[in-house]
Amino acid sequence: MPDMGTMLAHWAERAGPHSDGALLPPHHERCLGCGLDNPHGHHLQVHRRGDGVVADHVFDERHVGAPGVVHGGAVATVLDDLFGFLPYLVGTPAVTRQLTVDYLSPVLVGVSYRIEATVTSREDRKVFVAATVSDFDERTVATSSAVFITVDVEHFARHGGVSGGSPTPPVADDHRDTGREGEMGQQRG
Numbered sequence: 001m002p003d004m005g006t007m008l009a010h011w012a013e014r015a016g017p018h019s020d021g022a023l024l025p026p027h028h029e030r031c032l033g034c035g036l037d038n039p040h041g042h043h044l045q046v047h048r049r050g051d052g053v054v055a056d057h058v059f060d061e062r063h064v065g066a067p068g069v070v071h072g073g074a075v076a077t078v079l080d081d082l083f084g085f086l087p088y089l090v091g092t093p094a095v096t097r098q099l100t101v102d103y104l105s106p107v108l109v110g111v112s113y114r115i116e117a118t119v120t121s122r123e124d125r126k127v128f129v130a131a132t133v134s135d136f137d138e139r140t141v142a143t144s145s146a147v148f149i150t151v152d153v154e155h156f157a158r159h160g161g162v163s164g165g166s167p168t169p170p171v172a173d174d175h176r177d178t179g180r181e182g183e184m185g186q187q188r189g
């Protein structure tokens with residue numbers, strides 16, 4: 001993974017300009033939504049379409065909640081990440097302040113969905129965005145809106161600027177083997 005400095009330097013080039021229909025570059029290679037080097041990721045492929053962005057996406061067994069149905073958090077992840085491409089078109093970095101999802105029908109594992117997002121309005125630092133998730137019968141299964149706040153590119157260095165950008169997460173004990181269920185909650189107290 002490139003270090004934070006490289007990522008920051010690449011912001012301007014990632015922000016475009018991108019022609020209509022162009023495949024947009026991932027936020028970075030390890031991004032949960034769109035990074036191709038994240039084995040847990042959605043590997044979202046996002047294109048510019050007019051003033052908005054669009055992705056066709058198939059959730060897989062890694063994203064299951066109820067059997068056969070995509071976990072609502074996975075749907076929210078993809079929506080949030082797709083919204084995260086709109087700043088490329090706005091021309092300034094921005095981060096999610098609020099995300100709302102209406103789950104209208106179950107989103108199914110193994111089914112292709114079209115997800116479209118646009119900027120609905122802007123007010124100072126606030127960028128209001130909206131999205132739909134539709135199946136290929138054009139039935140809307142989820143809608144979403146969000147408030148993004150524009151930030152300077154140094155925001156990412158201030159808050160995530162670990163050298164190398166990818167700290168190794170602590171390895172959790174496997175409580176199934178130790179019988180220590182509930183210990184994490186007790187430690188927090």
Ligand SMILES: CCCCCCCCCCCC(=O)SCCNC(=O)CCNC(=O)[C@H](O)C(C)(C)COP(=O)(O)OP(=O)(O)OC[C@H]1O[C@@H](n2cnc3c(N)ncnc32)[C@H](O)[C@@H]1OP(=O)(O)O
Nearest residue numbers: 007008011027080081084095096097098125126147149156
């Ligand atoms: C290298 C490149 C990599 C680029 C990598 C990009 C990756 C993108 C991935 C997808 C997107 C993400 O997941 S982004 C990651 C998840 N999000 C975050 O980490 C953001 C965490 N939050 C923050 O850091 C902060 O809260 C900020 C910076 C967003 C804002 O902080 P702040 O400056 O103190 O401002 P704050 O008071 O919170 O609110 C800002 C304004 O929004 C208004 N506001 C707040 N909530 C609402 C609301 N529901 N509806 C309307 N307006 C609202 C407030 O009234 C205020 O208006 P007014 O008083 O200004 O009028």
